Amino acid sequence: MIVASLDPLRLDAGDLGIANGRIAAPGEGARLDCDGVLVIPGNVCAHTHLYSALARGMPYALEPPRNFVEILQRVWWRLDRALDEESVRASALAGGMEALLSGTTTLVDHHASPNAIDGSLDVIADALGSLGVRSALCYETTDRDGPERARAGLAENRRWLERVRREQPPLARGLVGAHASFTLGDETLAACADAAHEYSAGLHVHAAEDGADERDALTRHGVRVVERLARAGALDERTLLAHGVHLDGPEMAAIGDAKATVVHNARSNMNNSIGRARVEELDGRLALGTDGIGSDMFEESHAAYFRLREDDVGAGVDWPLLRLAESSRLAARLFDESLLGTLVPGAPADLVVLDYPAPAPVREESFAGHWAFALSSRHVRDVMVAGEWVVKDRRLTRVDADELAAGARTQAELLWQRLDGVGPHPFEPKGDS
């Protein structure tokens, strides 16, 4: 059975043909036997941080953080400063490997390594390219590490977007990355918006993730976060707003009017205790990301669905599929491939073969139930990106996973040692906490 499209949901019987990296017209191309398996479009993770791939289980000796800002100051803004080129590469390889093995073919990454900025996006692109992962990359521009690094962060985005424009790498695209309103001064935000316009790229920014972001915007600028972005010329249909937990009604309306995309990261929000995003009130493009907690979109979509249902029993069982379809449409726009995320003739052949012995009928009217309550990354058998098998029989085809993991562990040990010497970040947002 073939899931030809998630929204509108369309299931086809028969086989798929693959030719020149795309789904072929019926009867043409190399035949992919779809009998007894479920073939779905590759999943898209619309917001992640590959740089956190080596952070699992890292030692922590400081006072436990009491809120979101302290989590940044004591965990993530220490980790990012300890990253060097080799650990960035190892993180991208490890995260990319796990993405493919869990059926995720496209990653929209938001990268930070303040002591290894220049060229970092090339390192990530090359690592992901070596595995065969599709990606859209950006560097997290911020003023929290001083003006020199803010300029270097922006320059890295520009350099990468220039390379993308020049080379059109088959599997990689770019956005303009920015951290969040509360760590961006007006000058830097304006420069990010300029770059986004110049390269016709979206701004990829955390927005209203925690209440501190809104309080800071109100205190320093007299407006809420989305209004501030809009005034800076940074809110349009290409804009990617991660989280949006603390958006108010007018902000949601402005996002809808601009056709910007909000990326919901349910597990990260729960883990950081920042509140639940009012996703049921958002009327517009709502995609799903992991915010760096792996790239398993089965797991993420399940968690997001159950957390929503906990408060809203009216949420439909097709909610996870609609969100994943939105993530795919985002990737389709980034790659200027309108059929990306579908398995219809002409679409890029990004697909996942699920070995799922269905104990109940799989039909268009029942598929959403199978997704919400049963399908998971343990069913992922084979993965194809742009017509090439990158996972076959649950193993990476291009690299040795054990060797890759061993290399990552070596880098993790070194990273953790360096991390020991990095203290809490002194940056504080403005406004009462």
Ligand SMILES: [Zn+2]
């Ligand atoms: Zn994030």
